[in-house]
Each structure stands twice: as C-alpha cells, then as structure tokens.
Amino acid sequence: NAGVTQTPKFQVLKTGQSMTLQCAQDMNHEYMSWYRQDPGMGLRLIHYSVGAGITDQGEVPNGYNVSRSTTEDFPLRLLSAAPSQTSVYFCASRPGTGTNQPQHFGDGTRLSIL
Amino acid sequence: AQSVSQHNHHVILSEAASLELGCNYSYGGTVNLFWYVQYPGQHLQLLLKYFSGDPLVKGIKGFEAEFIKSKFSFNLRKPSVQWSDTAEYFCAVNPYSGAGSYQLTFGKGTKLSVIP
Numbered sequence: 001n002a003g004v005t006q007t008p009k010f011q012v013l014k015t016g017q018s019m020t021l022q023c024a025q026d027m028n029h030e031y032m033s034w035y036r037q038d039p040g041m042g043l044r045l046i047h048y049s050v051g052a053g054i055t056d057q058g059e060v061p062n063g064y065n066v067s068r069s070t071t072e073d074f075p076l077r078l079l080s081a082a083p084s085q086t087s088v089y090f091c092a093s094r095p096g097t098g099t100n101q102p103q104h105f106g107d108g109t110r111l112s113i114l
Numbered sequence: 115a116q117s118v119s120q121h122n123h124h125v126i127l128s129e130a131a132s133l134e135l136g137c138n139y140s141y142g143g144t145v146n147l148f149w150y151v152q153y154p155g156q157h158l159q160l161l162l163k164y165f166s167g168d169p170l171v172k173g174i175k176g177f178e179a180e181f182i183k184s185k186f187s188f189n190l191r192k193p194s195v196q197w198s199d200t201a202e203y204f205c206a207v208n209p210y211s212g213a214g215s216y217q218l219t220f221g222k223g224t225k226l227s228v229i230p
Contacts, residue, residue, distance in 0.1 A: 031216070040123070042204060042222040043158075050216060058217060090157060099208050099215045100146045100165035105157040 002026050004106035006091050012112045013081045021076040021109050023091030031094045032074040033103065036060065036087040043090065049074055081113045116141040116207050116214055120221035127195050128229050135190040135224050137205035144210035147188040148218070149179055153201045161203075164188065165210070175199070200228045 007022045025032065033048035035058075045058030049068040063085060065077040074093075078085060088110050092103040121136035139145065149161040162173025169181040179190045188205060205221040208214065 033218070035220075040222060042118075042220040044220070045217055048216055056216070059219075092158075099210055100163070102148060102160040102163055103218060105159075107157045 004091055004093055004104050006089075006106035006109050008109060009107065010110050012114065013078075014114050015081060015083060017081050019078050019081060019111075021078075021089055021091075021111070023074045023076065023106060024072050025074075025091075025093040025104070026072065027093065027095065027104070028071060029093035029095050029104075030071065031096065031101075031103075032068070033058070033092050034064070034066065034074070034076045035090045035092065036085075037090060037108075038087050046076065046089075083113045085111065086113045087111060116145070116209060116217075116219045118205050118207050118219055118221035120203075120205055120224050122224045123222070124225045124227070126227045126229065129197055130194050133190070133192040133195050133199075133226070135203055135205075135226070137188045137190065137221060138186050139188065139205075139207045140186065141207065141209055141214075143212065145207050146210055147179075147181060148206040149173065149177070149188070149190050150204045150206060150220075151201045152204065152223075158204065161190070195226070195228050197228045197230045199226060201226060 004025045034046040035043040047066040049055045091106045094101045094103045117140045119138045146165040148163045150158040164171045164181045172178045202223045204223045208218045
C-alpha cells in the first residue's frame with residue numbers, strides 16, 4: 001500500500017519558471033491538501049480539496065494553483081516561481097470529510113527557487 | 115479562524131527524563147486535536163488525537179495528551195524519553211464543524227533533542 005506519493009522529492013528552479021508538484025493517493029480518500037513547511041513556521045495550508053472537482057484556498061494560496069480531476073490526484077502548480085516559495089511541500093489526505101480523521105502525509109518535495 | 119500556540123521552540127532533555135510539551139489553541143467551539151511527530155528527514159506521523167470522550171488520550175510510543183477544555187490546552191506528555199524520541203512535534207487543531215472544519219491548523223512546532 002503506497003499511501004500518499006509525492007514527486008519529485010527534490011527540485012531546483014529559477015525565478016519565473018513554472019512547475020507542477022505531483023501528489024497521488026491510493027486510499028480512495030476524498031479529502032486532500034497541500035502544505036508548505038518553513039523553519040519556525042510549522043505547516044501552513046495552501047489549498048485543499050473535498051472531492052473531485054472541488055477545491056478551496058487555505059491560509060497561504062497566493063502563487064499556487066490546484067485542480068482535482070480525479071479522486072487519486074491533486075497536483076500543485078507554481079505558475080511563476082519566486083524565491084519566497086522555497087520550502088518543503090507536503091501533500092496529505094484523509095478519508096471522507098470527517099474532521100476527526102487524521103491526515104496521512106507524503107514524504108515531501110524540497111523545492112529551491114534561485 | 116483557529117490558531118495554535120506551542121510554548122517551547124526547542125527542548126533538550128537527557129534520556130529517562132519526563133517530557134511535557136505545551137499546546138494551546140484559540141477557537142470558540144468544539145475542536146478536534148492532534149499531535150504529529152516528524153523525525154529528521156521524514157514526513158509527519160500521527161502520535162495521537164482527541165475528538166470526544168476521555169480527555170486523557172494515549173498514543174503510540176508511550177505518549178499521552180490531556181485535553182483541558184477550560185484552558186484550551188492539549189499538552190503532550192511522556193514519562194521517560196528515549197534518544198529515539200528526538201524529533202519535531204506539532205500540535206494541530208481543526209473545528210469539528212463549520213467553515214473552518216476543512217482546515218487543519220498547525221502550531222509552529224517544538225524540536226525535542228534527547229541526549230543519551
């Protein structure tokens with residue numbers, strides 16, 4: 001059982017480049033989310049989705065786009081990368097929309113913007 | 115919107131010492147509470163959760179946490195830490211219902227270093 005799979009694990013971009021971070025889960029979870037983790041800041045929610053075709057903004061959505069065409073996949077797009085987006089990105093999912101269900105996290109993508 | 119405060123940025127303990135990490139949240143309604151752990155270079159893993167019932171919850175690896183509603187607190191405890199507990203610990207909260215219930219809010223984390 002793979003759980004939540006993120007690709008790539010590491011990426012270096014130049015300012016202004018675009019990129020898509022991939023996230024896939026094989027647990028048939030309805031809820032998926034993207035966080036960024038910065039030193040001393042904890043994890044901050046970027047975008048989330050409660051099901052295919054439904055997405056919404058989290059705490060820090062600016063500069064990021066998402067879509068959810070299938071239950072399994074929830075890609076995160078950076079349209080024009082900026083140095084402030086250098087971070088570790090985590091994708092997570094949980095079963096259904098029950099708020100007491102814990103989220104399962106992927107291994108993360110470490111992204112550096114030069 | 116909800117928020118989470120973790121009191122300690124970095125805690126250093128010797129093996130066998132007792133641990134208590136503070137967590138306070140702000141939200142006026144019913145909440146679900148979580149503690150996650152992140153070992154060096156790894157993703158977050160669930161330690162324990164509280165959503166109803168007995169306010170003292172037990173998790174994996176000997177950790178427990180106590181929910182005190184009147185203090186808006188959910189402190190993490192372990193009677194005797196081991197070197198392998200060296201990690202970063204995150205408290206998180208989401209409202210049980212309403213507009214914010216889809217948003218899990220994390221504290222800034224507490225790094226625990228255990229000295230052999």
